[in-house]
Amino acid sequence: MIAAAGVTVMRRDRALLRDVSLALAPGECVALVGRNGAGKSTLLKVLAGDLAPDDGVATLDGARLAAWPLRDLARRRAVVLQHTTVAGAFTAAEVVGLGRMPHDRLDPAAERAILRHAAGHAGIAALWGRTIETLSGGERQRVHLARALAQVLDADGKAADRFVLLDEPIAAMDLAHQRATLGLLRRVAAGGLGVLAVLHDLTLAAAFADRVVVLADGAVCADGAPADVLDEALIRRVFDVEARWLAVPGGGRTLVYAGALA
């Protein structure tokens, strides 16, 4: 379990996060939503162990993140930040391979199996030998996702009691890859992976998440099942947007917004 309890983060005299508590259990998919500047990325950094809170604690299995040796922490959780640039002409294969870095080397067959799972899940097998600079933004996001998966998957394709923290992991992807990516994360989560993703598309967030956490002005303003949390009143209150949920023929539902721009 990765958890933040009563976390406050200050920048000078402004609070980026105020008394935020959030827990991510193994096997759970959590979507973190909110407006720009609400503190989503800051919270993700706290949960990743990059940022020590001014008040409150961030823990993994009950122990403060700061007390975890970096390598042990890296064996348990992977992180994909919003903008990761790769310095040098590394190939997708080499970047994904870096995900194996914190781990003791397994036998070659197992290592290959993990890379195959990671590349397959992220749909980058065809990009394997390409250098990162030749890939599009969405393809790069998929490579970094595969790197994170290589870090947390076992050779059997499961990731029991591991975690990934993803900051807008699908922002640059096309519609098909956005849906495929969130779908695969759900499937891996069924094998024990805890997934926390910062998302902007509320329809996809609702379809993906077991739980949605809404941040506003550095504080949690709602936390619960998508159907309970993401109602039209909350969307109006938090995002200042008029929206309606519509049932989609064939299953599921989607948000529609007023067409005219203010």
Place this chain on the structure above:
Amino acid sequence: MNASSIALDAAAGRRARGGLPALAALLLLALVVAVAVGASAIAPWRVAAVLLDLLGLADAGDRRIRAIVVDIRLPRAALGMLVGASLGAAGAAMQGLFRNPLADPGLIGVSSGAALAAVATIVLGGPIGAVTVLGLDALPLAAFAGGLATTALLLRFGQPHGPGGIATLLLAGIGINAIAGAATGVLIYMSDDRQLRDITFWTMGSLGGATWARVGAVAPFIVAAVAAMPLFARALDALALGDAEAGHLGVNTRRLARLIALAAACAVGASVAVSGMIGFLGIVAPHLARLLLGPGHRRLLPASALIGATVMLLADCAARLIVAPAELPIGLVCAAIGAPVFLALVRRARRRELAP
């Protein structure tokens, strides 16, 4: 998708397997050429015979040739290889650490610190000028100590706090280099004409005066530092993704930065101490290595060392031949020969990138 249905190109992660042995062979060839070339030319096969003789594999015959090779040319070549290897490997390590292909060891203050100490010894020298330890005069000792001390100072001031730590180190380096440069300037201002001449030649670099004693004095530092660098190869690869990302992969970037800086300062400090300032090699050797073998540091670091050593030997040949029997400062030759080759390669690589 089902994992077993996916075929990954197994070769995609590893390139040009034979690269390192080929570079080592090239270095050996350059060594034979460097020893053969000089005031009295020696046939390459005779050089090879002497080298084999040294290994106890053949009998070289001619005593006079053996003496020239063993006492004059080989120590100089050995020193050149050590200096070239240290500059090449340290350059590659710095570029990895700062995620910038234009970084060079000068960024961590070792060169400016060594220069300050060397100039101080020349200008204020007097009695300290006569000290010798391990067959080294006061000048190289001071330069080595000055280089290491400056880097140590930098690591204290550039103490990275939290994320963005390596950028802090870079900024502190700029500050410390400026201070060392100013102090050096004051000393140069104080110097007389003879001292000024000594300083000028020292800053242009030279392998002159190479002896086995000098080689023996710097070899441990350079060999240890260059051999240690590949231990950090994987961590440097992770750093290519960024500070925070490397941390997420379990790399202690603060510790890595300190260790890399110390290894580079040790190698470069030792080489600056015995050869003066030789710029450019620290940038060009890693670039050539990257063009040939890709960006992975496990092969990039040793390849940069091998290429640095090879370029140094060839540059020294040119330095001794062009104005024989005098010789040009090696630093000048390195830049004059290396830079055009480098430009041509950059152009070619760029064109290949743009080609459809």
